[in-house]
Amino acid sequence: MSEFTEKLILPDIPNLHQLDVYERHGGYQALRKAMGMKPEEIIEEVKKSNLRGRGGACFPTGMKWSFMPKQSTKPKYLCANGDESEPGTFKDRQIFECNPHLFIEGAIIAAYAMGVTTVYTYIRGEYAKWIAILQKAVDDAYARNYIGKNILGTGFGTEFVIYRGAGAYICGEESALMNSLQGERGYPRVKPPFPAQVGLYGCPTTINNIETIANVPIILNRGAEWYWKIGAPKQPGTLLYGISGHVNKPGVYEFPTGILLTDLIYNYAGGVPGEKKIKAVIPGGSSTMWLRGEEIEGVKMDADSLKAVGTAIGTGGVIVMDEDTDVLKVLARIAHFYHHESCGQCTPCREGCGWMEKILNRFLAGDGTMSDIDLLMDVANNIEGNTICALGDAAAWPVQSVIRKFREEFEARAKKSPTAPKPVTPPHLVTTFDA
Amino acid sequence: MLSKENFEKLERLKSQYPTTKSLSLPVLWMIQEQHGWISPESMQYVADLLQLPVSHVYGVVTFYTMFNTKPVGKYHLQVCTNVSCLLRGGEELLDHICKRLHVKRGEITLDQRFTVTEVECLGSCGTAPMLQANDEYYENLSTEKVERLLDEWSKG
Numbered sequence: 001m002s003e004f005t006e007k008l009i010l011p012d013i014p015n016l017h018q019l020d021v022y023e024r025h026g027g028y029q030a031l032r033k034a035m036g037m038k039p040e041e042i043i044e045e046v047k048k049s050n051l052r053g054r055g056g057a058c059f060p061t062g063m064k065w066s067f068m069p070k071q072s073t074k075p076k077y078l079c080a081n082g083d084e085s086e087p088g089t090f091k092d093r094q095i096f097e098c099n100p101h102l103f104i105e106g107a108i109i110a111a112y113a114m115g116v117t118t119v120y121t122y123i124r125g126e127y128a129k130w131i132a133i134l135q136k137a138v139d140d141a142y143a144r145n146y147i148g149k150n151i152l153g154t155g156f157g158t159e160f161v162i163y164r165g166a167g168a169y170i171c172g173e174e175s176a177l178m179n180s181l182q183g184e185r186g187y188p189r190v191k192p193p194f195p196a197q198v199g200l201y202g203c204p205t206t207i208n209n210i211e212t213i214a215n216v217p218i219i220l221n222r223g224a225e226w227y228w229k230i231g232a233p234k235q236p237g238t239l240l241y242g243i244s245g246h247v248n249k250p251g252v253y254e255f256p257t258g259i260l261l262t263d264l265i266y267n268y269a270g271g272v273p274g275e276k277k278i279k280a281v282i283p284g285g286s287s288t289m290w291l292r293g294e295e296i297e298g299v300k301m302d303a304d305s306l307k308a309v310g311t312a313i314g315t316g317g318v319i320v321m322d323e324d325t326d327v328l329k330v331l332a333r334i335a336h337f338y339h340h341e342s343c344g345q346c347t348p349c350r351e352g353c354g355w356m357e358k359i360l361n362r363f364l365a366g367d368g369t370m371s372d373i374d375l376l377m378d379v380a381n382n383i384e385g386n387t388i389c390a391l392g393d394a395a396a397w398p399v400q401s402v403i404r405k406f407r408e409e410f411e412a413r414a415k416k417s418p419t420a421p422k423p424v425t426p427p428h429l430v431t432t433f434d435a
Numbered sequence: 436m437l438s439k440e441n442f443e444k445l446e447r448l449k450s451q452y453p454t455t456k457s458l459s460l461p462v463l464w465m466i467q468e469q470h471g472w473i474s475p476e477s478m479q480y481v482a483d484l485l486q487l488p489v490s491h492v493y494g495v496v497t498f499y500t501m502f503n504t505k506p507v508g509k510y511h512l513q514v515c516t517n518v519s520c521l522l523r524g525g526e527e528l529l530d531h532i533c534k535r536l537h538v539k540r541g542e543i544t545l546d547q548r549f550t551v552t553e554v555e556c557l558g559s560c561g562t563a564p565m566l567q568a569n570d571e572y573y574e575n576l577s578t579e580k581v582e583r584l585l586d587e588w589s590k591g
């Protein structure tokens with residue numbers, strides 16, 4: 001078990017979502033400190049902390065901030081990504097509910113560091129309740145001059161706007177998010193140009209996940225030196241692990257990066273109901289490659305360790321499946337999700353996701369054949385890397401990994417004595433009687 | 436068609452975005468809150484209000500799954516059947532609700548009280564299975580719990 005047990009993002013403090021309580025526990029001190037620093041010093045501190053994005057791609061946050069032009073004739077924007085739609089992910093919601101001011105404080109510090117004039121927080125439409133909680137917190141912060149035209153009398157000003165999505169997984173992809181905020185359909189954009197050059201409304205923009213931003217006040221309060229000693233050095237800090245599926249105590253758990261996956265499942269989440277064995281684990285949200293139950297021993301939950309075993313930390317959303325799980329059924333459901341959520345711009349994703357779902361449903365219906373297994377892999381391989389955004393990859397990875405790791409499941413389900421495919425008769429040869 | 440309050444709200448929102456196009460989603464949300472769905476006439480209205488082509492508004496409405504393009508029941512039950520919910524009985528829950536209300540997925544009951552929709556992950560995987568009724572989340576459900584909820588909603 002891990003030695004560092006302090007909860008930095010979701011501490012057990014009752015009513016922390018209220019501004020008074022938050023202030024009493026040191027809230028907005030990091031903002032005061034930041035306002036006494038030069039913007040470049042803040043970016044340097046965040047770089048030194050090694051903070052990496054919690055939205056899925058693990059991009060170094062300080063580096064991302066440094067891409068923003070220092071001088072700009074156009075306004076600069078920060079988009080906080082609260083779309084949270086990756087199946088198995090339910091952590092940002094916890095920040096909105098329990099510690100919204102930590103996120104707001106981080107966002108204002110980020111805005112100051114990058115010279116941002118408006119912070120747009122994009123939240124999925126279904127989160128009506130959490131949008132209301134955050135709006136209340138934002139209003140309170142405005143009233144105490146933590147947000148506004150002249151923050152804490154420093155002369156620096158930034159606005160804070162919450163935008164409600166309306167049901168589309170793709171709007172979590174950063175460029176689709178910007179288009180959605182512009183009132184358009186959520187179509188991802190071709191990159192380059194990158195958002196730091198041409199982003200929201202064509203202006204320099206940085207997009208960060210909610211949890212990423214919530215780490216910023218902690219780094220400023222305690223210092224980068226202190227922060228990067230927590231957890232895995234290359235991806236330090238605590239992580240909000242969301243664990244769901246076949247465990248006794250599903251939920252969000254905050255622990256340092258790099259804890260053992262088995263500790264998370266057995267010690268914190270209470271193990272598998274009925275003491276059953278584990279058949280498979282999805283380590284970081286539905287887009288990440290699966291692990292077989294036999295593989296999870298010794299696996300650590302951080303970017304590098306998971307990469308070493310062929311998968312990724314993703315959003316930290318762990319999904320556990322017990323020995324009785326029909327993995328093909330689960331995979332078919334995932335394939336359905338990506339097919340449904342593909343925005344339709346790129347042919348490989350729009351068509352390929354549908355084909356993958358169809359082939360998988362064929363197996364569920366008992367109509368799959370041995371050659372369908374290779375066909376499925378072929379379709380997945382031809383989606384991967386051939387689309388504007390990573391939704392195509394996200395759809396391909398689970399399929400590829402399940403074929404590789406559970407091929408026997410496909411084989412067992414494939415037709416035992418596959419009838420040779422019916423020869424296709426060209427239309428002009430069709431006779432009046434069937435052979 | 437916007438209520439007086441929503442008109443005032445719209446005026447306030449205008450200063451938050453550099454373009455009126457950004458107001459597409461917020462205004463469509465207001466329309467849906469008032470009417471429960473977004474009719475072709477409403478789309479024309481929003482287009483005129485924001486001075487945008489109606490094709491743009493139609494494009495936006497049909498892209499986002501939460502915008503209803505037909506009327507929904509007083510209670511719009513949205514049941515998640517994605518992975519984490521699937522593993523904890525989301526499918527069975529959905530089937531149970533459909534059976535009790537005599538509807539198929541996506542349909543509205545004859546008395547227009549309920550619409551039942553199958554939805555993707557709602558970010559509630561740790562409290563699966565779950566459903567969303569209008570804007571409210573109902574989590575850690577079982578057939579008994581959902582029976583009780585349906586009893587209540589059938590009355591009120």
Ligand SMILES: Cc1cc2nc3c(=O)[nH]c(=O)nc-3n(C[C@H](O)[C@H](O)[C@H](O)COP(=O)(O)O)c2cc1C
Pocket residue numbers: 052053054055056057058059061064081082083084085086169170171172173174175207208209210212213389390391394
């Ligand atoms: C299909 C797709 C969906 C995504 N959904 C989300 C999401 O819901 N929330 C999020 O923070 N990032 C999401 N991302 C990642 C974002 O594009 C982006 O990398 C992230 O918000 C950057 O923040 P970070 O650097 O703080 O991690 C998604 C990416 C893709 C390709």
Ligand code: FES
Pocket residue numbers: 087088089515516517518519520521555556557558559560561563565
């Ligand atoms: S899978 Fe149902 S809420 Fe996430």
